Amino acid sequence: MAGATRGMVRRYAQDLRMVPSWRARGFLVALFALYLWLPFQLDDFWASVLTLAGITAIGALGLNMLTGYTGQPSLGTAAFIGLGAFTASYLGRPEDFGGLEWPFLAYLAVAIVLGAVVGFVVGVPALRLRGNYLIIATLGLVFVALYVFKSWEEVTGGNSGVPMPLEVNLLGLDFANLDIFGETLGRNQSLFFLVWAFVALTALLCKNVVRTRAGRALQAVRDRDVAAEVVGVSLFRTKVGAFVLSSAIASAAGVFYGIWIQYLVPDDQSLGLNLSIQYLAIIIVGGIGTIYGPILGALLVGAMPALIDEFAGQLPLVSESATESGISKPALKALLYAVLIIVFLVTEPNGLGGIWRRIRDYFASWPLSR
Amino acid sequence: MKFPQLFASGAALGAVYALVGLGFVVIYRATGVINFAQAGMVVLGAFLVYGATTTLDLSFWLALLVAMGLGALLGIVLERVVLRRMIGRPVYAVILVTVGLLLLVEPVVTTIWENPATNIETPWGLGKVTIGSVNILQVDVATVVIAGTVLGAFFAFFRYTKYGVAMRATAIDQEAALAQGINVQRIVALSWAIAGVVAVLAGTMLGSGAGPATGLGVGIGIISLKALPAVVLGGLDSPLGAVVGGLLIGITEVLMAGYQNDVLPFLPDGFAAVMPWVVMLIVLLVRPYGLFGTRDVRRI
Numbered sequence: 001m002a003g004a005t006r007g008m009v010r011r012y013a014q015d016l017r018m019v020p021s022w023r024a025r026g027f028l029v030a031l032f033a034l035y036l037w038l039p040f041q042l043d044d045f046w047a048s049v050l051t052l053a054g055i056t057a058i059g060a061l062g063l064n065m066l067t068g069y070t071g072q073p074s075l076g077t078a079a080f081i082g083l084g085a086f087t088a089s090y091l092g093r094p095e096d097f098g099g100l101e102w103p104f105l106a107y108l109a110v111a112i113v114l115g116a117v118v119g120f121v122v123g124v125p126a127l128r129l130r131g132n133y134l135i136i137a138t139l140g141l142v143f144v145a146l147y148v149f150k151s152w153e154e155v156t157g158g159n160s161g162v163p164m165p166l167e168v169n170l171l172g173l174d175f176a177n178l179d180i181f182g183e184t185l186g187r188n189q190s191l192f193f194l195v196w197a198f199v200a201l202t203a204l205l206c207k208n209v210v211r212t213r214a215g216r217a218l219q220a221v222r223d224r225d226v227a228a229e230v231v232g233v234s235l236f237r238t239k240v241g242a243f244v245l246s247s248a249i250a251s252a253a254g255v256f257y258g259i260w261i262q263y264l265v266p267d268d269q270s271l272g273l274n275l276s277i278q279y280l281a282i283i284i285v286g287g288i289g290t291i292y293g294p295i296l297g298a299l300l301v302g303a304m305p306a307l308i309d310e311f312a313g314q315l316p317l318v319s320e321s322a323t324e325s326g327i328s329k330p331a332l333k334a335l336l337y338a339v340l341i342i343v344f345l346v347t348e349p350n351g352l353g354g355i356w357r358r359i360r361d362y363f364a365s366w367p368l369s370r
Numbered sequence: 371m372k373f374p375q376l377f378a379s380g381a382a383l384g385a386v387y388a389l390v391g392l393g394f395v396v397i398y399r400a401t402g403v404i405n406f407a408q409a410g411m412v413v414l415g416a417f418l419v420y421g422a423t424t425t426l427d428l429s430f431w432l433a434l435l436v437a438m439g440l441g442a443l444l445g446i447v448l449e450r451v452v453l454r455r456m457i458g459r460p461v462y463a464v465i466l467v468t469v470g471l472l473l474l475v476e477p478v479v480t481t482i483w484e485n486p487a488t489n490i491e492t493p494w495g496l497g498k499v500t501i502g503s504v505n506i507l508q509v510d511v512a513t514v515v516i517a518g519t520v521l522g523a524f525f526a527f528f529r530y531t532k533y534g535v536a537m538r539a540t541a542i543d544q545e546a547a548l549a550q551g552i553n554v555q556r557i558v559a560l561s562w563a564i565a566g567v568v569a570v571l572a573g574t575m576l577g578s579g580a581g582p583a584t585g586l587g588v589g590i591g592i593i594s595l596k597a598l599p600a601v602v603l604g605g606l607d608s609p610l611g612a613v614v615g616g617l618l619i620g621i622t623e624v625l626m627a628g629y630q631n632d633v634l635p636f637l638p639d640g641f642a643a644v645m646p647w648v649v650m651l652i653v654l655l656v657r658p659y660g661l662f663g664t665r666d667v668r669r670i
Contacts, residue, residue, distance in 0.1 A: 133658060136602050
């Protein structure tokens with residue numbers, strides 16, 4: 001019997017369960033083992049790529065709470081990434097670079113709180129906006145934030161940017177140069193440990209919000225906000241709460257982004273519209289309204305530019321720079337990225353998660369599957 | 371004598387915003403979604419005209435005509451091949467598809483035209499009209515005149531022709547329009563064609579140096595995105611609002627760039643470029659559906 005009703009939720013306690021099956025538990029243990037093993041095997045390039053993918057996954061998890069679970073689309077993520085990165089830079093960089101030289105946990109905490117506060121300030125007026133208008137308003141936010149970043153030279157270095165030699169000491173471990181299990185790891189491998197631990201922490205937080213009362217309120221607002229209000233869900237608390245949560249998480253992702261990139265220039269390339277689009281694309285490619293979706297999406301979309309950099313040289317018609325004939329690498333990257341977004345949205349609206357569910361269901365009901 | 375020059379430049383930029391904005395509004399009314407690819411069509415349009423004048427050696431007017439035809443065709447094809455598959459999906463998913471189309475334009479354009487000229491060759495070039503002691507760029511005058519003519523023609527079309535009336539009916543209620551025997555699919559295709567035509571026109575103007583523009587390049591995509599605040603200012607579903615908002619934003623943006631040190635000396639440089647977005651955010655705070663937009667009524 002257990003086999004036939006495996007996917008069916010029959011009791012409330014079942015719905016609340018964090019890890020639904022033994023198989024899922026085994027999978028998580030395997031992931032944890034992979035997490036401990038992988039950094040020792042990766043070379044610098046791949047460690048750097050996977051660390052960035054983890055950072056992106058954190059931000060995407062945050063956006064997913066707002067867009068996937070509450071139904072409030074936002075193109076404003078880049079503004080909060082920048083907020084987190086520059087807050088961390090100003091508080092954490094050494095005094096020689098005009099910073100305050102705070103320790104890791106202190107600047108991370110302040111960045112998260114600041115993200116939450118700004119999220120509240122943005123979320124309250126955004127209550128009145130819906131759909132198209134909300135998207136354009138959050139898009140406006142990105143341009144305004146970029147202007148502020150460019151102008152506030154004391155904190156951001158203005159047009160020339162600012163270095164971020166931040167110290168990342170936590171629990172007595174230096175995550176810029178980790179000394180663990182009798183081996184010394186490089187910077188990227190050490191950061192991998194730190195970042196993916198935070199991905200797990202963020203995923204846990206999101207899962208806990210989603211499976212409890214607050215999360216059900218979010219989803220009720222997403223599915224029909226007027227009806228949700230009628231049954232007693234406070235629109236103000238839910239929508240603004242979603243904004244606060246997602247901005248705080250995005251700001252935390254910004255802190256890690258700053259640590260990873262080490263030198264940040266506030267311009268259209270680094271913190272502009274493209275970054276926001278990337279986050280929205282990730283949650284849709286991964287599978288919107290799921291916890292694992294943003295992580296899958298971040299791995300795919302985050303690793304793609306690096307993969308193209310690495311392997312595009314072997315393809316025909318690809319040139320190293322824009323001056324030679326044929327399509328240049330940056331152009332190819334942009335082209336594939338755009339095609340990926342369009343193809344996924346048009347043909348697979350549930351993203352990678354949807355593909356995985358179809359495969360799983362096919363084998364679960366085999367030989368009766370179609 | 372700074373003011374008349376700035377005003378002319380602002381009016382030209384505003385006319386371009388109005389053209390792009392009209393494209394946004396027309397598609398929004400037909401499909402209920404903002405088409406970010408409109409900004410991509412502007413870039414592509416500019417380069418199509420450039421390609422037709424240089425590679426095919428056509429005269430400017432002929433090239434413009436060919437490019438406008440191609441723009442209309444491309445709009446129809448995009449709707450038919452990509453956007454029609456997205457009917458019934460959440461707004462952000464549809465918008466993201468149009469963003470994907472926008473992202474396609476830059477790599478394609480930079481691959482085909484590797485080292486373009488700085489401007490599209492036009493009959494009026496970069497000459498100036500001198501009235502008394504005032505110099506005004508001819509391209510600014512030409513932009514305002516051409517955009518005014520085209521916008522006038524479109525408003526006459528909306529108001530007096532059978533198809534114009536059908537478009538307005540479709541915008542109000544697609545099902546009711548269907549019941550009256552209107553071919554809604556054809557109206558949607560027509561909307562995309564119109565958007566394509568105005569985008570090519572706007573791109574040509576920007577690419578030939580109208581307003582405080584950078585000339586021919588993929589950067590005009592970002593400039594034309596600023597038609598969005600203009601459109602929101604007027605209300606997403608109001609063509610007249612798009613034109614009024616476009617002119618307003620264009621003129622104030624250029625004036626702000628010229629006079630910022632006198633008016634708002636405490637603000638850092640470059641405020642003019644973000645001013646449209648700031649104005650839009652303030653307007654949305656007060657009126658969430660823009661100045662002339664319709665409030666949507668929702669049922670439980």
